[in-house]
Amino acid sequence: EMEDAEFEDILDDWFIESLKTYKDLHVYQLEHPTQVLEWTSGNSVCVAGYSQSKNEILELRLPLKLLADENKSLCAERDFKVSHGGFTDGPVRCLTHIPGTRCAVTNDGLSSDLQVWDLGGEESDVIRRTGSIKGKRSASERGSRIAARPSSAPQVLHGAQISDVQLTELASGETLYKLETDSADPLSSLQFVSDTVFLAGCCNGSVYVADTRTSAPPQLSHSPSSAESVIWWTDAAAGPHPSSRRVIRVSSSGQAVVSDLRNLGGAGCQAQLDVQTPGRCSQVKVSWAPTLDDCISVSGFSGVVQIYNTRLWGAEPQEARPLFEHRGHAVSSQQTDDSVPTFVTSHIWHPERPRTLLSAASDGSVHVWDWVDPNRQGGSPTP
Amino acid sequence: MPEIKVTPLGAGQDVGRSCILVSIGGKNIMLDCGMHMGYNDDRRFPDFSYITQNGRLTDFLDCLIISHFHLDHCGALPYMSEMVGYDGPIYMTHPTKAICPILLEDFRKITVDKKGETNFFTSQMIKDCMKKVIPLNLHQTVQVDDELEIKAYYAGHVLGAAMVHIKVGSESVVYTGDYNMTPDRHLGAAWIDKCRPDILISESTYATTIRDSKRCRERDFLKKVHESIERGGKVLIPVFALGRAQELCILLETFWERMNLKAPIYFSTGLTEKANHYYKLFITWTNQKIRKTFVQRNMFEFKHIKAFDRSYADNPGPMVVFATPGMLHAGQSLQIFKKWAGNEKNMVIMPGYCVQGTIGHKILNGQRKLEMEGRATLDVKLQVEYMSFSAHADAKGIMQLIRMAEPRNMLLVHGEAVKMEFLKGKIEQEFSIDCYMPANGETTTVTTNPSVPVDISLNLLKREMALGGPLPDPKKPRTMHGTLIMKENSLKLVSSEQALKELGLNEHQLRFTCHVQLQDPHSDADTLHRIYTHLKSVLKGYTIQHLPDGTVIVESIVIKVSSSAEDSNTKVLLLSWSYQVKTWTLFLEAAALPGVTTKLSSRHP
Numbered sequence: 001e002m003e004d005a006e007f008e009d010i011l012d013d014w015f016i017e018s019l020k021t022y023k024d025l026h027v028y029q030l031e032h033p034t035q036v037l038e039w040t041s042g043n044s045v046c047v048a049g050y051s052q053s054k055n056e057i058l059e060l061r062l063p064l065k066l067l068a069d070e071n072k073s074l075c076a077e078r079d080f081k082v083s084h085g086g087f088t089d090g091p092v093r094c095l096t097h098i099p100g101t102r103c104a105v106t107n108d109g110l111s112s113d114l115q116v117w118d119l120g121g122e123e124s125d126v127i128r129r130t131g132s133i134k135g136k137r138s139a140s141e142r143g144s145r146i147a148a149r150p151s152s153a154p155q156v157l158h159g160a161q162i163s164d165v166q167l168t169e170l171a172s173g174e175t176l177y178k179l180e181t182d183s184a185d186p187l188s189s190l191q192f193v194s195d196t197v198f199l200a201g202c203c204n205g206s207v208y209v210a211d212t213r214t215s216a217p218p219q220l221s222h223s224p225s226s227a228e229s230v231i232w233w234t235d236a237a238a239g240p241h242p243s244s245r246r247v248i249r250v251s252s253s254g255q256a257v258v259s260d261l262r263n264l265g266g267a268g269c270q271a272q273l274d275v276q277t278p279g280r281c282s283q284v285k286v287s288w289a290p291t292l293d294d295c296i297s298v299s300g301f302s303g304v305v306q307i308y309n310t311r312l313w314g315a316e317p318q319e320a321r322p323l324f325e326h327r328g329h330a331v332s333s334q335q336t337d338d339s340v341p342t343f344v345t346s347h348i349w350h351p352e353r354p355r356t357l358l359s360a361a362s363d364g365s366v367h368v369w370d371w372v373d374p375n376r377q378g379g380s381p382t383p
Numbered sequence: 384m385p386e387i388k389v390t391p392l393g394a395g396q397d398v399g400r401s402c403i404l405v406s407i408g409g410k411n412i413m414l415d416c417g418m419h420m421g422y423n424d425d426r427r428f429p430d431f432s433y434i435t436q437n438g439r440l441t442d443f444l445d446c447l448i449i450s451h452f453h454l455d456h457c458g459a460l461p462y463m464s465e466m467v468g469y470d471g472p473i474y475m476t477h478p479t480k481a482i483c484p485i486l487l488e489d490f491r492k493i494t495v496d497k498k499g500e501t502n503f504f505t506s507q508m509i510k511d512c513m514k515k516v517i518p519l520n521l522h523q524t525v526q527v528d529d530e531l532e533i534k535a536y537y538a539g540h541v542l543g544a545a546m547v548h549i550k551v552g553s554e555s556v557v558y559t560g561d562y563n564m565t566p567d568r569h570l571g572a573a574w575i576d577k578c579r580p581d582i583l584i585s586e587s588t589y590a591t592t593i594r595d596s597k598r599c600r601e602r603d604f605l606k607k608v609h610e611s612i613e614r615g616g617k618v619l620i621p622v623f624a625l626g627r628a629q630e631l632c633i634l635l636e637t638f639w640e641r642m643n644l645k646a647p648i649y650f651s652t653g654l655t656e657k658a659n660h661y662y663k664l665f666i667t668w669t670n671q672k673i674r675k676t677f678v679q680r681n682m683f684e685f686k687h688i689k690a691f692d693r694s695y696a697d698n699p700g701p702m703v704v705f706a707t708p709g710m711l712h713a714g715q716s717l718q719i720f721k722k723w724a725g726n727e728k729n730m731v732i733m734p735g736y737c738v739q740g741t742i743g744h745k746i747l748n749g750q751r752k753l754e755m756e757g758r759a760t761l762d763v764k765l766q767v768e769y770m771s772f773s774a775h776a777d778a779k780g781i782m783q784l785i786r787m788a789e790p791r792n793m794l795l796v797h798g799e800a801v802k803m804e805f806l807k808g809k810i811e812q813e814f815s816i817d818c819y820m821p822a823n824g825e826t827t828t829v830t831t832n833p834s835v836p837v838d839i840s841l842n843l844l845k846r847e848m849a850l851g852g853p854l855p856d857p858k859k860p861r862t863m864h865g866t867l868i869m870k871e872n873s874l875k876l877v878s879s880e881q882a883l884k885e886l887g888l889n890e891h892q893l894r895f896t897c898h899v900q901l902q903d904p905h906s907d908a909d910t911l912h913r914i915y916t917h918l919k920s921v922l923k924g925y926t927i928q929h930l931p932d933g934t935v936i937v938e939s940i941v942i943k944v945s946s947s948a949e950d951s952n953t954k955v956l957l958l959s960w961s962y963q964v965k966t967w968t969l970f971l972e973a974a975a976l977p978g979v980t981t982k983l984s985s986r987h988p
């Protein structure tokens with residue numbers, strides 16, 4: 001049991017250290033924890049609760065001070081503004097914003113059905129449910145993954161397992177495409193890598209790449225490991241040039257494998273990540289940094305978000321040290337239930353600001369942080 | 384139906400000041416009397432014409448309550464009290480009473496002396512107005528008059544800030560002023576008991592935000608100070624005598640100790656004296672930590688913070704100085720600013736809002752060239768940082784407060800209804816209470832359902848129970864008869880007999896009579912019998928008796944038949960009843976005797 005004073009001290013150390021290690025740092029406490037963080041514009045994100053019954057979806061506008069570039073010092077505004085809010089009947093496990101619209105699609109993790117929402121505009125601050133999309137399965141252990149088509153008319157790709165993946169047009173509810181495969185592997189990720197090509201990552205580590213324009217069978221890349229109890233998560237870098245399109249796969253045992261999108265089975269690089277409690281993780285998120293070459297971020301193993309530089313990785317799996325660790329959630333956790341330590345439920349990179357991230361944890365905290373690359377750090381060392 | 388009316392004064396979307404009118408139980412109360420800091424003309428004052436077109440406000444208000452010393456809550460007080468005219472009681476907490484006049488005088492000086500305005504209150508008006516103030520202690524019920532009572536609660540936010548509970552009879556309202564639900568370094572968090580007011584009135588300004596932690600604000604402050612010191616710069620922090628200043632000092636002291644920093648930190652002596660004086664007076668208003676510190680030693684016996692001498696401003700090298708006044712409008716802080724402004728390595732950190740007309744306000748608006756006395760221009764090359772440390776409750780905080788007080792209705796002022804629909808829905812859903820959001824100048828009427836608790840005598844209760852029927856239920860109240868006795872402050876319901884006994888009166892009964900004529904050739908007894916039979920058939924469910932003494936009794940109505948003296952075919956019915964009976968319905972039924980024409984000659988009760 002930590003004494004209050006001791007707790008304050010640890011907090012103090014981390015905060016003092018943070019003067020050098022972060023450019024900006026904002027710490028918020030939501031009423032209820034979120035598992036989803038999704039950009040709805042350059043300066044607003046959506047969060048949503050995941051308790052068993054009623055929950056809130058909130059659209060939060062980032063603090064003006066963070067976004068102000070010129071008159072940053074004259075701006076004192078550090079708070080989130082709850083610009084829109086709504087109520088759901090169940091948990092929200094997945095939330096995807098449809099680009100170019102004020103529309104979002106969610107899944108409750110209990111079935112593969114999707115709920116469609118209007119995020120509201122100037123005339124109202126209420127987020128309203130406008131419809132639903134039926135999925136293949138009425139009951140599903142993990143629920144569906146959702147990906148919004150980057151351009152064109154509003155369409156969503158969704159499914160709970162690889163054989164269920166379909167592309168649905170929002171307006172009509174019509175199914176425009178179905179992935180042809182017999183496999184029943186549950187999905188851990190789904191994303192578009194171009195306007196029509198998508199990548200589906202399965203929990204067992206296998207990855208499928210397909211094009212929604214053709215009915216040709218997808219390309220399959222098998223799992224890097226045959227170990228049964230290991231779960232895998234995937235992220236693809238949607239770079240502008242095909243040669244920069246890489247895929248990273250991270251397992252629940254901390255193994256990380258990077259490969260080229262056009263040659264998934266080929267030799268890429270790999271590493272053994274420095275994760276605290278390998279094996280004990282439920283919501284791992286791995287993400288390529290949008291503007292920093294070769295950087296990836298990982299969270300979900302503990303209360304820490306780690307950033308690695310994959311350029312340092314080799315063909316043989318070796319232990320990798322993170323370039324940066326955001327320990328804010330672990331250090332300032334206010335959770336009273338010590339049996340389940342706080343863990344990070346989600347994190348996202350700002351699409352343009354190179355080192356700005358948002359992270360959320362199981363204790364309801366949400367942090368916005370702009371970290372300093374330790375390799376570029378100058379000046380006096382931290383005491 | 385009893386109702387409470389709430390009107391935020393002001394117009395349209397005006398959110399710069401607080402001034403709310405409440406009408407409750409026949410009393411009119413004004414909550415806060417703020418100045419709008421964004422206007423230079425009369426729009427900065429609340430619009431009192433809503434109360435009365437001309438003339439003094441004394442007759443229209445039972446009292447005025449000020450929540451705390453910020454100008455957007457008390458800035459128009461001397462204007463209202465001395466220029467519009469109000470001689471009734473003005474309530475505020477002790478610290479507010481001590482600090483208000485200082486801020487008002489500062490504000491007056493800036494507005495009149497610096498900006499040359501004329502239609503403004505004078506120093507004497509401030510003094511006269513403060514003479515009308517009755518100070519409040521926390522949690523102490525104050526009788527404004529026989530019926531109106533008020534009580535102050537701790538609000539946090541700034542020294543002396545209070546939330547106020549207003550009660551008339553069994554109706555009540557709580558006004559929060561500005562408050563915060565998380566304690567900070569020198570103030571505790573707001574607290575109120577489960578007082579269940581009919582309406583909880585609060586600002587909506589921060590209700591749709593999620594506050595960044597105080598630690599991150601402090602971090603930003605330390606980072607900026609440290610960066611300036613590291614490059615050899617000087618940091619000026621203009622502060623008001625107390626409040627944030629102490630907090631920032633403790634912060635810097637802790638930081639200097641931790642980082643083993645050597646640059647000097649100074650605190651101007653005027654500040655020290657004033658602050659110590661106030662803290663001694665108001666020690667109960669600060670939180671535990673400060674209280675402990677203060678008790679153990681003098682507030683300002685810091686290891687790294689020393690008293691400032693004006694000559695130090697010219698010393699070379701880095702340093703941090705806390706100096707008054709807070710808006711750089713005069714005195715020491717302005718002097719230091721003038722010396723340091725020309726060097727870009729230096730920094731000024733403004734920890735709060737600055738009134739228009741002050742240098743503080745100008746530089747926070749980005750002005751880099753300032754006109755000083757004697758036409759001299761000052762180039763502002765130093766770094767200007769605006770940091771807000773004020774403690775406010777946010778969306779989560781408002782829910783916590785509602786949970787604490789359990790109001791029957793919620794009312795939010797200073798918000799745009801379309802931007803608050805979600806919050807309204809959230810409050811209504813979670814607490815099953817109505818949430819009102821009047822625009823400025825708009826009146827919200829809330830119907831209250833005051834319950835008047837009354838003791839009931841055991842006998843009466845037993846009698847009611849014996850009558851059978853369903854048990855009383857909040858959804859289905861049951862009417863009953865009794866006599867209400869009000870003695871001093873107690874209310875008792877007893878049977879009429881008991882009441883008469885207690886009063887020593889005899890019971891009297893009123894009976895009414897009327898005569899009805901009808902043509903009937905039969906004998907008196909036969910006619911009576913026919914009436915009896917007829918009534919029995921039409922008035923089912925009523926007790927009808929035919930007594931041997933020649934009367935028919937319907938409940939308590941007595942019917943007798945006699946023949947008219949002039950004509951034996953004309954019968955006269957004598958009807959007699961007591962006050963309770965709804966006779967006429969029965970009578971009309973009775974009058975529908977077949978083959979009977981009736982002539983009514985009656986005396987109404």
